[in-house]
Amino acid sequence: MGEKKKVVPFWGCMMPLKYPQMELAIRRTLPNIGIEIVDVDGFTCCPDPIYFKARDKMKWLTIAARNLAVAEEIGLDVITMCSGCISTLKEAQYLLDEDPKLKDEINKKLKKIDKEYKGTVSVKHAVVMIRDELGIDVVKKSLKKSLEGIKVGIHYGCHLLKPSQIMHVDDADYPNILEDLVMAIGATPVYQKESLLCCGKGCMDADIPLEMTEAIFVAIEESGADCMGLICPTCFSSFDLGQLMIARKKGKTFNIPVIYIFQLLGLAQGLTAEEVGLHKHRIKADKVLEKIV
Amino acid sequence: MSKKKITVDFRFRDKLNKVQGGKHHNYCYQCSACVAVCPAARFTKNFNPRIILLKALLGMEEELIGENSAIWLCTNCYSCYERCPQDVRPIEVIISLKNMAVERRTAPPNLTKLSENIGKTGVSVTVTSAVRRMRQELGLPELKDIPIEELQTILGEQEPQIFQEEEKNDK
Numbered sequence: 001m002g003e004k005k006k007v008v009p010f011w012g013c014m015m016p017l018k019y020p021q022m023e024l025a026i027r028r029t030l031p032n033i034g035i036e037i038v039d040v041d042g043f044t045c046c047p048d049p050i051y052f053k054a055r056d057k058m059k060w061l062t063i064a065a066r067n068l069a070v071a072e073e074i075g076l077d078v079i080t081m082c083s084g085c086i087s088t089l090k091e092a093q094y095l096l097d098e099d100p101k102l103k104d105e106i107n108k109k110l111k112k113i114d115k116e117y118k119g120t121v122s123v124k125h126a127v128v129m130i131r132d133e134l135g136i137d138v139v140k141k142s143l144k145k146s147l148e149g150i151k152v153g154i155h156y157g158c159h160l161l162k163p164s165q166i167m168h169v170d171d172a173d174y175p176n177i178l179e180d181l182v183m184a185i186g187a188t189p190v191y192q193k194e195s196l197l198c199c200g201k202g203c204m205d206a207d208i209p210l211e212m213t214e215a216i217f218v219a220i221e222e223s224g225a226d227c228m229g230l231i232c233p234t235c236f237s238s239f240d241l242g243q244l245m246i247a248r249k250k251g252k253t254f255n256i257p258v259i260y261i262f263q264l265l266g267l268a269q270g271l272t273a274e275e276v277g278l279h280k281h282r283i284k285a286d287k288v289l290e291k292i293v
Numbered sequence: 294m295s296k297k298k299i300t301v302d303f304r305f306r307d308k309l310n311k312v313q314g315g316k317h318h319n320y321c322y323q324c325s326a327c328v329a330v331c332p333a334a335r336f337t338k339n340f341n342p343r344i345i346l347l348k349a350l351l352g353m354e355e356e357l358i359g360e361n362s363a364i365w366l367c368t369n370c371y372s373c374y375e376r377c378p379q380d381v382r383p384i385e386v387i388i389s390l391k392n393m394a395v396e397r398r399t400a401p402p403n404l405t406k407l408s409e410n411i412g413k414t415g416v417s418v419t420v421t422s423a424v425r426r427m428r429q430e431l432g433l434p435e436l437k438d439i440p441i442e443e444l445q446t447i448l449g450e451q452e453p454q455i456f457q458e459e460e461k462n463d464k
Contacts, residue, residue: 016436017418020428027433044415044439050369051407052417054391054400057313062447063411087371095313102313109447162371163382172375198332202369204401208336212368277431 004036005134008076010067010123012085013045014233021277022233025262026081026126028276032142032269034134042070046080046088049159050202053088064092065106069115071123078123081262083232086125086167087159093123094166125160127181127231127261128169139184144270147187150291152264153225153256154178154189155216155239157232158198172196181261182229185268189229194219199238210249213242217254227257227288229264236260240282257285267292302352308393309349315389320379321346327373327383333366340366342373342383349386358394365391365401412448415439 015023030037046064047053053060068089071078080086096103097119107116124132130139156175164172173196179189194216200209216239220228230236239258247253258281266276267289278285309315325343333340340363348356357364364387373383394400410417416439425436 013416013418016428016433017416017420017424020424020431020433023433024431039434039437041437042440043437044441044444045411045417047411048408048417051404052411053388054404055395055408057388057392059412059448061313063444066443066447109449112446113443158368158370158372163374198368198370198372200332200336200368203333203367204365204403205337208333208366209368211336212332280427 004031004034006036006038006076007129008040008071008074008078009037010043010046010071010078010080010085010089012080012082013048014082014084014237019233019236019260019280021280022081022236022260022262025260025266025276028271029142029262029265029269030126033130033138035130038074038076040070040074043067046082046085049084049088049091060088061092061095061102062106062109064088065096065117066110066113066115068093068096068121068123069110069117072118072121073115077129078121079126079129080123081126082234083125083157083159084234086123089123090166090168093119093121125169125231127160127177131177131180136180136184139181139265140186142265143186143268145268146293147185147264147268147291148293150187150227150288151190151223151225152182152187152227152229152259153192153220153223154182154195155192155199155220155228155230155235156196157230157235158196160231161196178229178231178261182264185261185265187229187264187268190223190225192216192219192223192225199232199235199242201234201238209238210242210246213238214246214250214252217243217246217256220256221254225256226291227259227285229259229261231261233260244282255283257281257283257288259285259288299351301350302354305352305354306349309386309389312389312392314382314385317380317382318346318349318386321350321381321383322379323347324378326376326378327381330372330376332370332372333368337366339363342367342387345387345390346381346383349390357390358397358399360399362390362394362399364394365404412445413441415441415444 161172182189200212263276327342
């Protein structure tokens with residue numbers, strides 16, 4: 001493989017501080033498909049598009065604009081691996097580019113620390129960058145093991161796709177970006193009818209989020225999938241730990257392993273379950289691992 | 294036919310107009326497209342984005358930003374934003390209302406807990422020694438320092454500096 005594409009990772013908080021196994025999977029797999037990860041200083045929380053934004057939208061926008069300004073100074077493309085981070089950074093860009101008065105107001109705040117948001121940086125989710133800039137075939141070329149016959153029930157969640165006028169990723173009702181990626185990895189994507197349903201994490205209620213998660217796992221079970229393949233760390237907390245909560249509170253056991261798509265890629269690239277951090281999950285993926293040849 | 298008098302509180306609507314994203318509530322023509330795609334509405338009768346927009350159009354301050362408002366049941370999924378033919382961006386109007394509730398101190402206490410870390414430490418998740426150990430075990434790089442002073446400078450206020458290294462974050 002020739003020259004690698006240098007990208008700056010915006011790790012956010014959930015991955016490095018809650019699910020480092022996802023960060024591990026990214027660090028291990030991207031170099032194999034021609035991406036060089038260039039870590040930089042200066043980022044903070046994106047900040048989170050649910051609770052912090054609910055607290056104060058202007059502060060939310062200010063912090064996001066600072067992160068974007070930090071990225072602009074570096075001059076490389078930025079990738080995020082978290083649906084929450086991409087949601088915040090893309091929406092902040094959209095709002096600032098849409099409204100020059102708002103941009104001036106925010107830039108006045110950034111001036112206090114000698115920073116400015118100009119609107120020049122490209123921020124994409126890693127899967128989007130792979131599809132649009134490298135082409136999905138680079139994934140196929142990196143594979144060493146066959147995941148043939150492993151059925152993956154894909155879960156999109158919300159923020160990777162919506163709102164499509166901001167995210168520019170796919171048809172928000174009939175997406176196929178993750179199906180294409182899972183097929184390139186060599187596994188079989190299976191349709192589950194709740195693949196676009198919210199995991200419920202942002203709903204500030206004791207019962208509703210669990211009901212949503214349950215509905216999703218009923219659909220995964222019906223689909224006959226061996227595991228769930230997902231892209232969002234917040235969904236992951238709803239689904240991995242969430243299955244234990246459903247078992248405890250509702251007496252229903254699904255026991256369906258939840259795998260971050262880049263962990264799946266790692267397995268196909270010949271990495272072991274430990275090398276992609278699967279041993280850190282509550283629901284063990286043994287049955288999936290047995291099928292890998 | 295009896296006539297029921299409807300009053301509109303335009304002062305509240307003016308206030309909502311001034312919060313970032315709040316102005317779009319004016320565009321709502323009550324078509325219910327948002328309700329059809331809303332996951333919260335699917336799982337509970339207590340949440341209906343069209344009704345929230347109707348209450349915003351009528352300026353029903355207490356209903357919207359008083360104690361125990363239904364706005365906090367929104368899942369933040371952006372389906373309504375995707376579907377709305379009027380560019381109301383219902384979720385954004387709801388978040389604007391949440392900002393107003395925070396100012397009135399009627400937000401659920403849990404919100405403070407879930408959002409206060411960022412102003413104090415620059416990250417949303419509490420950094421525990423357990424996660425540092427886990428990173429080490431996985432062979433991941435040390436965590437980078439967070440430029441918290443810069444953050445506090447642009448936020449324009451000094452948030453209380455209580456750096457909690459250890460917490461019950463990971464069970």
